Every structure is written in C-alpha cells, then in structure tokens.
Amino acid sequence: MSAAEASTQRDSFGALETHLRARRESGAKLLVPYVTGGYQGWQRAVEAAAAAGADAIEIGVPFSDPVMDGPVIQQASTAALADGATPASVLEEARELDTGVPHAVMTYYNLCHHQGHERFASALLDAGVCAAILPDLPYVEAGPWLEAAAETGLEAILLAAPTTPEHRLADLCGASRGFVYAVGLLGVTGERSALARTATEIAARCLAVTDRPVLTGVGIGSPSQAVEACEVSDGVIIGSAVVRTLMSDGPEAVGELVASYRTALDHG
Amino acid sequence: MAAETDGHTPGSRSVMGEPTPSSRSVMGEPTTDGRFGEFGGRFVPETLVAACEELEAAFREAWADPAFVAEFETTLRDYGGRPSPLTECRNLSSQLGVRLLVKREDLNHTGSHKINNVIGQALLAQRMGKTRLVAETGAGQHGVATATAAALLGMECKVYMGAVDVDRQALNVFRMRLLGSEVESVQSGSRTLKDAVNEALRDWVATVENTHYCLGSVMGPHPYPWMVRTFHHVLGDEAAAQCKDLTGGDPDVVVACVGGGSNAAGIFSGFADGDARLVGVEPAGGAAVGRGVPGVVHGMTSYLMQDEVGQVMEAESISAGLDYPGVGPEHAYLAAIGRAEYPSVTDAEVVEAFTLMSRAEGIIPALECAHALAWIVRAAPDMQGQTVLMNLSGRGDKDVDQMMDVLGMHGIVS
C-alpha cells in the first residue's frame, strides 16, 4: 500500500482533516485565517473570521523568537507577550471559543519541547484545538513529535517548502496530518505585492504525491492572489493580512476581510 | 552508579559518549544527524533544511580537498597573520601565583579569533557559487571579520546587529560600513545578539539561493557547530604546540570565555583528548550552561536561558559578544559528560580584570576575554603553581568607548 493509499483510510483522519476533506469534496476552496492569540480582541477576531466563512482557524501562540514570521506577526506577538500572554492563557481563552470550525495552533517548537511533547499535545486537545503547526521543527527532526501527537490524537501539520527535495516530499506529505502546509515562497510571513511563482509550483508538487488537502500559506496578501493560488492548491492560509487588519482596524474588520476572501474564492 | 561517576572524571575518556563511530576524540565529528550526545540537530524551518544539507556536503568535500585546506591555511597565514603568538604574562603570573600563558588571538587581522572561521566559510561560500554573505554580530568582531572577507573576495555582505549593540560598539559599525558592508540595526526583541541571529535567519530563508549565512559561533543548525569549530581548530593546535615548546607539555588548565563558544571550542579542541582541565567562562547574566535547562532555538538543541513556559530570556551582560542566552551544543555536551566546566563571572569582576590586564601586561583585552581572566583571578588561590592557558580571543580597542563611561562612572581612572 502506498503512502497516498494509506492516508486515505478514513479512520486515520482527525477532526481537522475530516472537515477539510468534506469541504473540498463539496467543491469549496479552503480558507484558513491566522490570528495571533493573546493580542487584544483576538477572540472576537476569530469568531468574526469563522462567521465570515473560514473553514478552520489557526491560532498563534506567541513566542519570544518567531523566526518564520515577518514584521507584522512579530509585532502582534511582541504586543501579546507584553500584555502577559502565555501558552496557558491563550489556550484558556481558546477553550472559550465556539466557532463551529476546527482550531489549529501555530507556535514554535521550544514551547512544545519545554512542556514535553505529550503534555503539550494534551493541553491543546483540552482547549478544543485539534492540530498544531511548528514551523521551526522540520520533517527531518519531527519524528518524536509526530509519534507523540499521533498517540495523543493531535493532528501534527508539516510544512513543505519550495526547497524541499523531491526525495523527501512524498514522505513529508504522508507524515503530515490535517493538511499539508505548502510554504508559498522563500521567505517569512508577510504580504507581497504579487503571488510568487513558487506558490503554485510547491502546491502542484505536493498534490502530485498526496491526496491530503494542500493549503498554501506565507505571502498571500489579497483575495485575487488567493484565487490565483487556488487554481492549483486546495486552499490558502491568510496570516499577516488578517493580523495587520486586527491591529489597525480591530476584530470586526477581520470579519469583513475574511468575507472578501470567501467571496473571491467562492466566485473565482 | 560507579560507571556514571567515572564518566564525569576529566581524562577518563574510555567511558565518555562516542560522538561518532569514526572518531575517538572527545571533540570529534557529531553523529550523522548532527548530535553531540543529545545536543545539536537541525531545528530550522523546512525552507533551510536543504541549504544545511548542501552546506554539509560542500564542507565535507572541501575539507577533504588538499587544495582547499591549503588555500585556507595560506590565507590565514598571509592575510590573517597566523600563527598568533603565545605570551607568558610574567607580571600577572607573579601577582596571581600561577603560570599564565595567553594565546594572542587579539593580534590576528581584524582583532579577534573570529577571522579563522570567517575565512573558512567565505572561501567555502565562494566555492559553492554563493555571491552574498549575511551575518549576525554582537560585539561587531564577527561582523567586521565577515565584512573583511567579503571585501577580500568581492562578495556582497549584510550584517545584522542589535540596536543596543550598534550603540555600544559604534566603532565596529563604522568599520563594517567602511569595508563596504551594509549594517542593519535590529529593533526586535531584546535588540541584542539573539535578535540579530533571528533577523539573519529570516534573511537567509528568503535569499538562500545566492546567499551563505556566515554564522559567527559554534551554534546554529548542523553542520555549523562542527564546521565553525573545525575552522578554529587551528588555534587550539597552535596553542598545544606552543605550550609544549615552552613548558614541555599541556597546561594544567585551559580557560576561555563563552558566548556561543567558538573561541573556547577552538582552544579546547587542542587539549580535549589530554588531561588539562577545561574551563569555559560565561557572563552571570548569560549563563546558559550554568542554568542547565535544555531548549531549542536558532536551529539547535542546547542549554538555553528560558522562563518557566519556554520563552527565551534576554541575556544581560556588559559584553556585547557574550550577551546571548544560548550556547553551542558541543559545550552543552562537554558540560553534560563532565569534560569541561562552565562557571560564570559578574560584570564587576570583568571590569576589574579588564583594567588589571591593561595595567599589568600592557594588553587591553576585549571585554569578552576579560571574563576568562576574571575567573582566573577568582580561582587563582586554588591553582597555585599551576600552568594556566587563557585564550585572549580579541583586543579591547572596540570597548574603550564603552569603558570610558564605565570606568569614569566607577572613578577608576581620573
């Protein structure tokens, strides 16, 4: 049985992947906004994003050294930390959310390492979070984490990059749970004026080796770029655009922003 | 239990962890997944994994090529000024009651040990077809060395430096710009070395196709800790030969300051397989090994100063070059197996040592290696009659501006 066949066995899917597959089967392009947890008004931003048609929400747990993040998300993380956000406080607030869509946490590996893989995974599940993305834990180092997450029942999402060699890509996509996060460009999070050529290339390469949902993230800054990315990809992750809107215009504006992406994706 | 205590006795190498099957040396090659014991690894964004693999392959291939090694050695000699001398500090020796020998890395071109690693990496980058270097810097010594190598080899260069360090090491900022490099003042986080590393990593994530990240210490993802130490091995080898010539054998104690740990790794590597006591001195405000909590940041598993949930703490030291909350993974390993020890000294002790060395020997040390001397002064009563080798990793010219304030404030100079 190939990795792709194995991954289609229904019983191996968690709540996030089950939901995303069902949405994809219904013909929808997937839309996952990112919100920095602990930033003022973040819970209302999450609720507004879900109400505006997000298929899942990525919740950032702020870390002191966010190396994969550009200036916008760095600024939000720093502000949240200065306001006293901790992994526990963000998860406590996440538990209070009732959005009707799955939640994934995005944070950095040291917070997981420090708490211990199992305890970290359990704490997320306790807060109603079903998946985690750790952008500084690459597939080659992820073995113990993938095992612990699988045992606990948390979906560990892996990132594929434009530089990921072909010989690793199929294994990486096979080992990911929830979806495959296709990093759209060489660079850190942040909006760009145009969609990078690499965005569609990496999504196509992933889709050639997996039937798992493939979402493109990093560098998507407008609804038209999202539509362009989705000509290949199953969906998009919108981070800096959402966080910038939250910081400048508040949580309700996040709802409007997400609605504009939803409309664009639904009507192409 | 008995076997375990054995493993912590310096010199009993038979029971120490074996870094690789191919190497018996205590400071040998790391495992194929870049581990020194449980430390090290390659904890970088997926985007950079292939670049680290490519770098490792290129380094292995180059280091096995006699032509590359010859070019490296020739450049260090004719351009860098190697070998650096070993100086017997007679005045301090009689004052402290130890025989103090210092390895004069301050006399290298650009003023510190950093040039060894930079020449190695810049030649390697050129061989790999890269046209641009990025670097992080704390005290500015690594930045100056990188800017120098870039000028020499005709490469583009950008150096990231925390805003706090830009202020306290203004002289080096000017030197880098004079050498043709761009210097970016980093405003994020603690605005010191840790944040400069983050920013250099972010740059590299975006520019990896034409850019080499010229990392300045024995830290970061595999192969950096091993590669950087290998380029600094020359200073340990020289020191070992010079000690033998002068004293007939190894010193009793080898001392170096530890920020990321490159100058310490270089000098330790000349003595790790002998019986000398190895001492790496950390600043009290940046005692990563001293606190002994493992963590993962900047591509590696190592000891890391962090709060109770795992947020990385901001180091606080008078010395920009040691103002770093982590430490290279091989030092974590050497500490864990008991082969080296890592005490810390306070800023006040460092200021005293800085003045002491200047007045007693006519050598103004960099604030970084004044840490090593500060520990020697403190520990001297327990080392009477012993031969102590200290790595004088850099000269203090860059620090005089800052020290005018400090010493003026303390009323030491009138």
Ligand SMILES: Cc1ncc(COP(=O)(O)O)c(C=O)c1O
């Ligand atoms: C003279 C000198 N010594 C030591 C260091 C600390 O680096 P490492 O611990 O890698 O030797 C620096 C760093 O800037 C330095 O300039």
